């Protein structure tokens with residue numbers, strides 16, 4: 786497996802070893818020992834799966850500390866633009882984001898540590914999206930930032946007017962208005 790660093794420390798791209806043959810392909814989508822050796826030290830406690838159609842944008846979501854979640858993200862079918870925004874107080878890259886294409890062709894995974902808002906846009910007819918979390922869902926601690934916040938300047942590769950967004954996400958505040966309390970630790 787290959788680990789690719791991004792310009793935001795902690796946000797890493799994982800390229801698993803894919804074994805292809807005439808039947809199709811196989812790869813380990815998680816291996817605690819190998820991921821720990823690469824510095825991905827999270828005790829995942831919840832797996833999530835969502836299915837979305839082309840044009841959907843889900844996010845930007847996060848949970849307030851101490852319920853914040855690190856996520857190991859992958860696409861089982863289809864293609865997304867996956868986005869993580871740094872909300873860690875004191876982080877030199879606070880408010881900055883990384884966007885990455887995840888698909889069932891590149892098999893890439895995205896590790897997003899605690900303290901980031903997360904979302905994705907769907908760039909294929911449909912997508913099967915799967916991710917591991919290292920903290921359980923907490924509805925009370927759930928928060929979000931508006932995907933279209935001009936301060937963030939995210940290009941979702943989908944026109945905001947054509948995007949398919951939940952009513953909840955459409956009503957999310959801007960980064961400036963949002964509540965977040967992530968303590969940044971080196």
Ligand SMILES: Cc1cn([C@H]2C[C@H](O)[C@@H](COP(=O)(O)OP(=O)(O)O[C@H]3O[C@H](C)C(=O)[C@H](O)[C@H]3O)O2)c(=O)[nH]c1=O
Nearest residue numbers: 833835843844845846847903904905921922923951953
């Ligand atoms: C996240 C979550 C949701 N739910 C329930 C709550 C709602 O009744 C229903 C749909 O939830 P929501 O519309 O928030 O689903 P997404 O828009 O896919 O939310 C996710 O979107 C972005 C991409 C994320 O990174 C988060 O993990 C997560 O917030 O599932 C649960 O029961 N457990 C959960 O862990």
